[in-house]
Amino acid sequence: DQQVKQNSPSLSVQEGRISILNCDYTNSMFDYFLWYKKYPAEGPTFLISISSIKDKNEDGRFTVFLNKSAKHLSLHIVPSQPGDSAVYFCAASANSARQLTFGSGTQLTVLP
């Protein structure tokens, strides 16, 4: 049973527009959420995180929103750039376990 789900395997957006990547989770014990970016044949790179005590965290072009009641988080990238084209993974952890559970990723393609 997948506890972290990224239901869109792929997303294409035009350069300069907003990219919105979505992630749903089922485990109500998750209290820390992260987004990673991964290029082919490379390891994931940490992008941004959010604690369950917040509903928004911003870092430059990247903003993560957390809706605890809906068990949903999203990553907004604005403006999108061609270099943002990669697979984006969301991940979550619970204070008790402190191990990350990953979604299956969304391939973002930013078109010039």
Add this chain to the structure above:
Amino acid sequence: EADIYQTPRYLVIGTGKKITLECSQTMGHDKMYWYQQDPGMELHLIHYSYGVNSTEKGDLSSESTVSRIRTEHFPLTLESARPSHTSQYLCASSEFGPQETQYFGPGTRLLVL
């Protein structure tokens, strides 16, 4: 910037060979992890360690073994490689804390013929 290294980056090997994938980090992190990832799939935790002489199996059953003799080094060994072991292997590390961020190495892409 995370300083975590993996070697080799790519490995093509025949069935039955013994292989060791190396992972080292220079951040002094106590916690280290090995994940396995196939294209289009999530990362699956296969081993983790909370410090020297501590190793645990992860959620995904794996025929590999690990050791943690030094804080900075967490090698993974396959005694007899099989085609089913073909995958990307990712090493990560983190500090202890209430909100832990794991930092990943570049990965090893393994192909067993």
